[in-house]
Structures are given as structure tokens and as C-alpha cells.
Amino acid sequence: xxxxxxxxxxxxxxxxxxxxxxxxxxxxxxxxxxxxxxxxxxxxxxxxxxxxxxxxxxxxxxxxxxxxxxxxxxxxxxxxxxxxxxxxxxxxxxxxxxxxxxxxxxxxxxxxxxxxxxxxxxxxxxxxxxxxxxxxxxxxxxxxxxxxxxxxxxxxxxxxxxxxxxxxxxxxxxxxxxxxxxxxxxxxxxxxxxxxxxxxxxxxxxxxxxxxxxxxxxxxxxxxxxxxxxxxxxxxxxxxxxxxxxxxxxxxxxxxxxxxxxxxxxxxxxxxxxxxxxxxxxxxxxxxxxxxxxxxxxxxxxxxxxxxxxxxxxxxxxxxxxxxxxxxxxxxxxxxxxxxxxxxxxxxxxxxxxxxxxxxxxxxxxxxxxxxxxxxxxxxxxxxxxxxxxxxxxxxxxxxxxxxxxxxxxxxxxxxxxxxx
Numbered sequence: 001x002x003x004x005x006x007x008x009x010x011x012x013x014x015x016x017x018x019x020x021x022x023x024x025x026x027x028x029x030x031x032x033x034x035x036x037x038x039x040x041x042x043x044x045x046x047x048x049x050x051x052x053x054x055x056x057x058x059x060x061x062x063x064x065x066x067x068x069x070x071x072x073x074x075x076x077x078x079x080x081x082x083x084x085x086x087x088x089x090x091x092x093x094x095x096x097x098x099x100x101x102x103x104x105x106x107x108x109x110x111x112x113x114x115x116x117x118x119x120x121x122x123x124x125x126x127x128x129x130x131x132x133x134x135x136x137x138x139x140x141x142x143x144x145x146x147x148x149x150x151x152x153x154x155x156x157x158x159x160x161x162x163x164x165x166x167x168x169x170x171x172x173x174x175x176x177x178x179x180x181x182x183x184x185x186x187x188x189x190x191x192x193x194x195x196x197x198x199x200x201x202x203x204x205x206x207x208x209x210x211x212x213x214x215x216x217x218x219x220x221x222x223x224x225x226x227x228x229x230x231x232x233x234x235x236x237x238x239x240x241x242x243x244x245x246x247x248x249x250x251x252x253x254x255x256x257x258x259x260x261x262x263x264x265x266x267x268x269x270x271x272x273x274x275x276x277x278x279x280x281x282x283x284x285x286x287x288x289x290x291x292x293x294x295x296x297x298x299x300x301x302x303x304x305x306x307x308x309x310x311x312x313x314x315x316x317x318x319x320x321x322x323x324x325x326x327x328x329x330x331x332x333x334x335x336x337x338x339x340x341x342x343x344x345x346x347x348x349x350x351x352x353x354x355x356x357x358x359x360x361x362x363x364x365x366x367x368x369x370x371x372x373x374x375x376x377x378x379x380x381x382x383x384x385x386x387x388x389x390x391x392x393x394x395x396x397x398x399x400x401x402x403x404x405x406x407x408x409x410x411x412x413x414x415x416x417x418x419x420x421x
Contacts, residue, residue, distance in 0.1 A: 025296040027363055027403060028330045031305060035334065038291045039307035042262075044192040044340040051181060054173050057191035058234060058341040063167040066184060068157035072102070073121040077152040080134060080141060081125040082112040084149040093139050097122065112141060121153055128152035160184075170342045172234070192340030197235045198257035199227050202250055202268040202277065203318055206242040221389050222267040225324050226316070230265065232420035233335045251281045254313075258285065263311055263338055265327070266304075268318035278315040282306045296403070297363045299386045300326035305334070312338060319386035321367075328419060329365045329398065346418040348397075350379035351411050360406040367395035368416055379416055392419065 026034065046060040075081060075097075082091055089110070096114040097103050103113060103122035115121065115128060127147045135142040160166055166180055173181075173189070181189060206220045207213050220242040227237040238261055243253050245268075257264045266278055283289045286308035295303045299322035304315030314331045316323040327335075336343040350370055358364045368379040382395055397418040401408070408414070 021294075025294045025301070026292060027296050031292045031295055031303075031330070032333060035291050035305045035307075036337075038288050039312060039334075040288075040310055041307070041312065041334075041337060042310040044195065044338065046190055047193050048188050049191055051178065051187045051189055054181070054189040054191060055175070055178060056234070057173050057189070057194075058339055059167055059169055059171045059173055059177070060190040060192045060340060062165050062169050063180065063184065063186065065160035065162055065164045065166055067162050069160040069183060070154060070156055070158070072156050074154045075115045075117055075119045075121055075128045075152060076154050077128055077130045078117050079115060079128045079130040079152065080112040081107075081115045081119075081121050081128050082143070082147065083107070083125060084127040084147050084151070086110055087127075087129070087143045087147040088145055090137075090140055090142050093136075093141060126150065126153070170340055172341055172344075194234060194236045195262040195335070195338040196238055196260075197230050197335070197338075198238045198240055198261035198264045199223050199230070200240040200253060200257055200264060200266050201242040201318075202245055202266065203242065204244045206244075206268075208242065222316075222318070222320055222323050225320065225389075225392075226265055226267060226327055229324060229327050229420050230335060233332060234339045234341055235263075235335060245277060247277055247281065250277050251284070254281060255285065258308060258311055258313075261311075263313065263335075265314045265316065265331075267316045267323045278304055279306075282308065282313055282315070295326075295330070295363075296361070297326075297330070297365065298359070299365065299384065300330070303330065305331070317386070320389045321384070321391045322386040324392050325365050325367070325398065329400065329417070332420075347415050348377065348418065349413055350377040350416050351413055352408055353378050353380045354410050355407065356381055356401075357407040358401050358405060361403050363403055364401045365398045366401060367392055367398050368414075369394065370396035370416060379414055395419070 049057060091110055091112040094108050094111040094113050097119040099116055099119055102120045107122045107124035113122060126149045128151065129143055129147050130152065167177055171177065201220045201223045205217050207217050209219050209224065213219055223239060227239060230237050240253055240257055243250050254264065279290050279293050288307055290304060290306045292305040295301055300317055302317050303326050306313040312334050314334065316326050333343040367382045369382060371378045379399065382391060385391060397416045399414045399416050
């Protein structure tokens with residue numbers, strides 16, 4: 001028996017009503033560690049895009065400064081550029097530095113020049129005195145106090161030095177990063193190709209979103225919720241139609257999804273039971289197959305983490321809250337790795353609005369609503385109902401309570417992870 005199966009399918013008592021072996025279930029971080037050690041994910045491909053299309057893409061190569069920025073000392077204030085050694089005293093105004101132009105001559109002795117914020121400081125000057133700190137008298141100024149050398153001057157190379165790494169590979173490009181790239185003259189940007197992820201829901205009860213469901217049917221909301229979160233994580237989404245719990249049809253659609261995408265996210269069909277198809281069909285499609293089946297978490301116990309020939313296959317529970325929560329809290333690092341990005345969830349701290357109790361020995365992902373009172377940020381835990389579609393839309397994010405926690409008092413400071421929108 002190989003290591004994968006020994007860890008995930010050991011012998012122990014079954015959890016009541018679930019078919020899962022309690023002692024074999026892994027905590028989320030254990031599951032991810034095991035997954036990445038077995039999955040052998042493919043390295044993301046690199047492509048080049050113009051600067052105006054680089055926003056939100058993931059940088060594929062580090063960026064080094066090609067020179068010093070700024071190239072010359074610049075004024076940090078509107079004022080007069082001068083020699084600090086000639087202050088205090090009376091100085092003749094010898095002219096004005098214009099934006100976009102260097103001072104064309106040597107600065108005369110006992111003289112100063114007008115300079116705007118950002119103007120290039122003349123080579124013979126070493127300080128700038130603001131307009132409000134001098135008295136102007138005709139074509140001269142009076143400086144009453146000594147001006148320190150370097151005052152109100154931004155030195156050459158103080159922003160970036162030649163050869164300095166400014167941006168690292170794996171960083172998602174935002175406005176600040178675009179500014180750096182433009183400053184360095186990088187108008188064709190190396191980025192990782194966005195992974196295409198197929199999304200597929202299974203269940204006899206599912207109908208399409210534009211259909212009128214019968215009393216025992218539901219519209220397939222999972223596919224759209226999962227697709228939206230995958231897009232927020234930087235993936236391109238390929239929607240497949242929902243499929244009933246028929247092994248041959250499910251396997252055929254899964255094979256098609258694997259052939260046309262870099263990864264597949266499935267919802268439904270991962271619990272332990274005669275008609276739950278996901279784990280046993282995955283096992284037939286390629287190596288290493290199912291790496292993890294079942295997590296010691298609430299919600300989302302029947303999660304499947306698998307890989308087929310370097311392509312991740314993530315099996316999420318069928319309940320809407322469970323499916324989306326597990327994607328956000330557990331599977332997101334896999335999606336980010338697929339696209340070459342660092343997993344950097346947005347987090348904030350808040351105080352619990354009330355006492356909270358949970359099952360010890362398990363990790364719980366608890367949806368919360370955040371409210372800013374002006375004095376503090378308050379986290380209101382929401383009642384966990386995995387079958388609800390609207391629960392996470394009402395929540396601001398979720399708090400992760402690990403296995404060591406069994407209860408928290410009102411007012412306790414918790415860390416809340418915001419949902420990807």
C-alpha cells in the first residue's frame with residue numbers, strides 16, 4: 001500500500017452517517033502538504049502582454065532597475081535651490097529651473113534659483129529652502145536660518161538603484177506595479193498564462209440556471225459561484241453542463257474537461273455512498289489519482305483533492321456553502337500555484353460579537369458578517385447551514401478556528417479572511 005492511501009484511508013471507526021473513517025481524515029494544512037508532495041503540478045507557461053493588458057496578471061519574471069531613479073537629485077518642495085554653506089544670508093535669484101529641463105549653467109556664488117517640486121536640482125546646489133521660509137526682496141531673497149545640506153532634496157537613486165530587484169516573480173500586477181514597469185520602460189510584460197479551469201456539477205436534482213425547477217429539483221448555482229471565485233483567483237473558467245449521477249456520462253464529461261482545461265473543479269458526488277462517483281471515476285483516469293478524500297473540517301468533510309497527469313482535480317461537496325467555503329479556504333492555494341501566483345488572502349482583525357463554541361479536534365470555517373462601529377470592527381458569526389445558497393453572500397468573510405479551539409469568549413480578537421469577489 002502506498003503512502004498516499006495509507007495516510008488517507010487508514011482503518012478506524014466510521015463517523016456516524018458519513019461513511020468516513022474518523023482517524024483517517026486530515027486537517028486542511030496536512031491535506032495541502034500531502035497534495036503538493038504528490039501532485040507534481042505542471043509549471044505554468046509564460047506569455048508576453050502589452051502594458052495596458054498587464055493589470056491583474058501574475059508577473060512571471062523578476063524586474064530589476066536598469067539605472068538609478070531618479071537619475072539626478074530633485075526638489076521635494078517649491079522653493080529655491082542653493083548652497084547650504086551660504087546660509088543664512090542674502091542670495092541673488094539667478095533664474096528658474098523649468099520642469100523637464102536641467103539648469104544649464106554653473107550656479108553663481110551667493111545665488112539661488114527658483115525650483116518647482118520635482119525639478120532637477122542644479123549640480124552646484126545641495127539644498128532647497130521652501131518659498132515660505134524666505135523673504136523675497138526684489139531679485140534677492142533673505143534666508144534667516146542655516147539650511148542643512150540635503151534639505152528638501154530627493155537624492156539620485158533614492159527610489160531605485162541600478163541592478164536592484166524591484167518586483168519579484170509571482171506577484172500580481174496592480175496599479176503600483178504598472179507604475180514601476182512604466183518607469184522602467186517595460187511595455188511588454190512577461191506574465192504567467194492564465195490557467196483554464198473546467199467547472200462541472202453533478203447531481204440528479206440539478207437543472208440549468210434558466211430552467212424552472214420542479215419540487216425535487218434545484219438550479220445549478222454551484223457552478224456559477226465556483227466559476228466567479230476562480231475568476232477572482234485569476235483563472236479562466238470553462239463551464240460544462242451539469243450532469244446526472246450516471247457513471248458513464250460523468251466519466252465522459254470529466255475526460256472531455258481534462259482534455260480541454262488545465263484543471264477541473266467538480267461539485268457533488270464526493271460523499272461516501274453507492275452513487276457518489278467522483279473518487280472512483282478519478283481513480284480510473286490517471287496517476288496519481290485521488291490524493292486526499294475527506295477533511296477534518298466543517299463544512300466540507302467530503303472534499304477530494306486529486307491530480308491526473310499533472311492536472312489538479314478538485315472535488316467539492318454538493319452543498320453550496322460547503323463547496324464555496326472549501327474553494328476559498330482550502331483549494332485556493334492550488335489554483336494560485338497553477339497560475340504561478342502567491343496565495344495572499346486578504347485578512348483583517350475583528351472582535352467577536354458573542355461567545356462561540358465549536359467541536360474540538362476539528363477545523364471550522366465560520367462565516368462572519370463584519371460591522372465597523374467607529375470604535376471597533378465587530379465579527380458576527382452566522383449560523384452554519386451548508387445547504388444555503390445565500391449564506392456566504394451575506395457574509396463578509398470567514399474565521400478559521402483550528403483544532404485546538406473549542407470556545408472563544410465575546411470580545412476575543414479573531415482574524416477574518418475576506419472572500420474573493
